[in-house]
Amino acid sequence: MSEGTMQRRDQRDQRDQRAKRLNRVLVCAAAVPVMLVAAGCSSDSGSGDGGDKPAKAAASVSASPSPTVQAAAYDKLPEPCEVLSKKTLGDLVPKGNKSGKEGTSDDLSTRAGCSWSSLDNNGVKGSQFRWLSVSLLRFESDVTRGAGDKLAQEYYAKQVQDVQSVEGAKNAKAEPVSGTGDEATAVRYDLKKKEGTFKQQTVVARVENVVVTLDYNGAGLAGDKTPDADDLMKAAKKAAKEAVAAVASANGEDGGNGGGTASGSPSASPSKSSSTSSKSPSKDASASASASRSAAKKS
Template sequence: MRSLPLTLVARLLPVAVLAAAGVAMTTSDDADARPGPSAASPHPSRTAPASPAPPSGGQGRGTAAPRYPRPPAEPCATLPAGTVKDLVPAAPTAGTELRTSDTAHRSGCSWHALSGFDYRWLDISYDVSASAAARARSALGGGPSTPVPGLGDRATVSLNVTTDGEQRIREAVVVARRANAVVTVTYNGGDFETHEAAGADEMRQGAVAAAKKALAALDG
């Protein structure tokens, strides 16, 4: 059995220890706060743009109210504990809420853990901002993605493999839209003993399963 790579050890340390070691945390008021890019993270850093300010004057006359005026207030409660245990073994089911400066329109949660030498990361994010639909159209219409029938109004899933040193990580990303809400699910993993990426079917199916639960939570 090989010892854990230093990159994984650093990834699993408490935030306070990471900060003391010099790993920066994003605290900008203009973006969601996630761990900054680092060789210590097999999970790529993705910082979504801040939602633009709504036009002055509020909604015009005759404009229908959005179906989802706010994202889930408790995003870490949107996935059942059983789903978290299946997709991220050994992770605390409570999850870690993703911080954002725009809580009126965006929320999210992440789970990550090491089980033996198998590493898994899962996160979900909700966006009901004025620009959410436009960003969803761009994400749904481009890149090497495939449609996911029966998921929301429209959904796609994409797969990607990255390499950090000898370690390969496979990531599946599902982008799903329902009315004015966009849900993005990211699921990735790899084996830190064999250095192989997690299986494509496992990542794809896991991300789609999480997206179904996340979408269902929009309606309570």
């Protein structure tokens, strides 16, 4: 029952009580003798504890607060193919920094992504292959499911677990990443394919109610040397920090530090509450969760 409905019911109850009291007064005024009038009115005036109970009960119901939930800090996502600078793309995918392909999405305000590929052909010495992907997933607050940042935390934890359980992964290692959103984890592993050994680097980061997943892998093909995993990871961490900063900037914040806004900081979003539910990105979350598992399959 809505608050407006309860208020209207309360008003009707109060009007009924006043009408009953008025009728009793009129009856008492017409009765004799005066002593009986006084006795009758005092015994059934409704001014005692019992008379106001229905009104008080209705008022108590009307005073019950409606369900609310903390509003999500971020309400938009940046353009996925523009979250990284040209310099960063030139470093990570030198032969494909202009080949960004935006992923498909039913709602770009809650889910977006972009990928780039690069093949540096060295002739008889072989080739160097690189593949880069950035996925963005934003969670809205919902009175039935919870606050957006809490939903993002849950998805972040699941995403990190999924990345570490990729089929065929060898030498998997995970480590926390500082200075990138509210929390971030980097995962690396090797994946052997017929073309060569792929060095996979994945950074999963959460900033407020948005989860960023950056996949970056490289391989030496046709006899070329395998790229150094440490170099790839260093580049992936830098790019992930840049992508997180782009999320903050898209929402009117200074994302230069690559981190989320701390509680009480000048740039923190003001506290808001919402009593309406929004579209849930659960289906998009399931689709995005598979991005890390398929990253090394790209060629």
